[in-house]
Amino acid sequence: MVSLSDPAVQSYILYSAILALKVLVMAVLTGRVRYAKKVFANEEDAKASKGKVKLDDPDVERVRRAHLNDLENIPAFWILGALYLTTSPEAAWATLLFRVYAVSRIIHTIVYAVKPLPQPARGIAFMIPMIVKWYMGIAIVSNYISAL
Structure with missing residues (x-):
């Protein structure tokens, strides 16, 4: 079964924590862009910072979309990664x-929200982690369907 002393489990914990911190950083990055441009979503924030309320600033929205993309994709990694560990994968391969997955998600944020690059940079940085999730999902289903 799964044990905390298993190198694959330790790797999962490490990269899951890195991804959780990355999600938290995205909120800070959104705030940083809002303050730099003095555009806010709420009247009280705009007044306190002598800014204006604007819900469609392209730079803020780009960072928000990157954050939303994380919120749509990283939880699936946490679930699939944890379930994948129950298939007893080779530690080096799981790691x-x-x-x-983690490095590609970080690169995705950089090429999407920090230093936007033309396509296909963002597409590649999006598809690599998607392939990892699909691989783990198929491995999980294959492992447990054969056990039925």
Whole structure:
């Protein structure tokens, strides 16, 4: 079964924590862009910072979309990664999958919200983690369907 002393489990915990911190950083990044541009979603924030209420600033919305993309994709990694560990994967392979996923999500944020690059940079940075999730999902289903 799954044990905290298993290197694959330790790797999952490490990369899950990195991704959780990344999600938290996105909120800070959104606030940083709002304050730099003096555009806010709420009247009280705009008044306190001598800014204005604006809900459609392209720079703020780009960071918000990147944050939303994380919120749509990273929880699926947490679920699939945890379930994948129950299939007793080889530790080195599981670590590689978790690492590639985390690094690709970080690159996705950089090319989407920090230093936007033309396509296909964002598309590649999005698809690599998607492939990792699909791989883990198929491995989980294959492992447990054969047990039925």
